[in-house]
Amino acid sequence: MILGALDAQTLVDAVGLGAVYALMAVGIGLVFGVLRLVNFAYGQLIMAGAYTLAFTSDWPLATSILACFVVVIALSLLMELAVFRPLRTASPAVMLVTTFALAFLLQNLALILDIRDGTLGEPAVSLASLNQAVSVGGVDVRKVTILAVVVAAVTLGLLALLLGRTRIGLHMRAASTDFRTARLLGVRADTVIGVAVLLSGVVAATVAVILTVQLPFVEPQFALKETIVVLVGVVVGGIDRLWTATLGGFAIGFASGVINGALPTDKTVFLPSALFALVILVLLLRPAGVFAPGRTAVVDRV
């Protein structure tokens, strides 16, 4: 029955969703690599970008998108300066709780800003034309899906070049392998972390642009569900390496796209339970992630 409903349309949409989730996974994985910090508040960065797009929707399109990037990157760097930096030596669990608090703070800050006009939620319609479909070989493909896939591919390509071919990329890889030794060998901690946070901000802004096309109604909870699902994907894929995290993000996006497209809604209500049960299983049985080679684990167990 599942296979019967699996037409090309569902597959195309699922790839589009997977691409967006893969981008978010990159953003989360970049910061985790250098800081060992799982950023619960990553979705709120995207939310801030989406609100910027919504509030500036009567500006020229290019300026509006520029504003979105500026706001998200600034917020991302502010987070690093005000919160991550003082907590750099704290345990990962403390950092996790702090970003949890941060997520609530930002979400409610957005609520305050949002309801000044008396209504909850703002439409972001400046890019709505991207929802139009073009027909490719008999399959309707929304332009935004193409955009998402292209942007994800380009971003991942650039990132691979940056990490693999440049000096700062080498430093970042060194820092994520062993931060202390990397510092001893002359890697500047602040620079490496700053660049990682900056890049993750750029990715968040990109995701905000793509996501507002697909979900043009911006609320304080914008991107919250997506972030939680991506976190699942990242952990299942393997959070310790950037490419396994990204693959995990793509896989979970693709899988939810296929399942939601193929099954009626009343059959998918328990899907979240299955997903989170999978997370627990992976953490217990294969803590390095399903895509990670070997059984090297970052997770300390008793």
Next chain:
Amino acid sequence: MLLIAVVGLGSSLVSRANEIHFLNALVSVAVVVAIYVFVGNSGVLSFGQISFVALGAFASGVMTVPLESKTGILPELFPVLRDHTIGNAASLLLAAAVGGVFAFLVGLPLMRLSGLAAGIATFAVLEITHNLLREWTKIGPGATTLSLVPESGTLQATVGALLVVVVAYAYQRSSLGRKARATREDPAAAQAVGISVHRQRLWAFTLSGALCGFAGGLLVHMLGSITTEQVYLELTFLTLAMLVVGGVTSLWGAVVGALAVSGLESLLGNAEDGIDVGFTLDLPEGSRLVILGALMALMLILRPSGLTGGRELRLPRRPV
């Protein structure tokens, strides 16, 4: 303990309108102390304790809805749940049992994890519980509000909160509690002297789950009606904030944090509607959680051991 009795007494004296704030503070104390039993004693972070509160709340709530209205509002329940109703006190015991059993089963595999992995896995537990409670209408009201739960007054909340604190205190003074704290301070050393880290964490997790379930029972009887959203992310955030502000590693910290933050929360909640405190304080909706979020983040950055510094209250002793 005296403090809780005072709050309980205070709540019976003040007017009806303010009573809810005192009740809220008492139930907060119960929930936060229940979380402290695990997080504080074992030193392992958990986002999952609210799932036991949720289970306790719905178990206790569903079982105390009067029989005659049950088939009307909860038609899809399993017959055994639909055709029986129990009293308040019994329902609290049931809530504790459900919370404890569930925590034991979940903890059996999960207590092998620590640090970040424990945080994420317990978060997954919260999501699963929320998803099941919300969608499975055979065990509860699903996404609709569970209403017509008999409300109980100050006495139940006061006695309940006291009971939770007493159990937490007794546990922490017992040899089990000391062993759990030994694994918190130094897992390797604890194992070296023959303490099983897994077993001690499992004990703490189970007891915490039972107390959480019990506190959930108190919560539902305070509110009279409840939805699954009320025992989900926001409550997790609030209770963690209380624990962090008070000081994670002491019972006294948990109590102080719960009272301080729930007091502040009530005040800010009122301020969102506009109150008069010498001048008219009128905050926009949502500022409550912004302020609490900022407070919690600041506390974690500047004073990670909390208001109490993680110490227990010591009464000054008269020199002998």
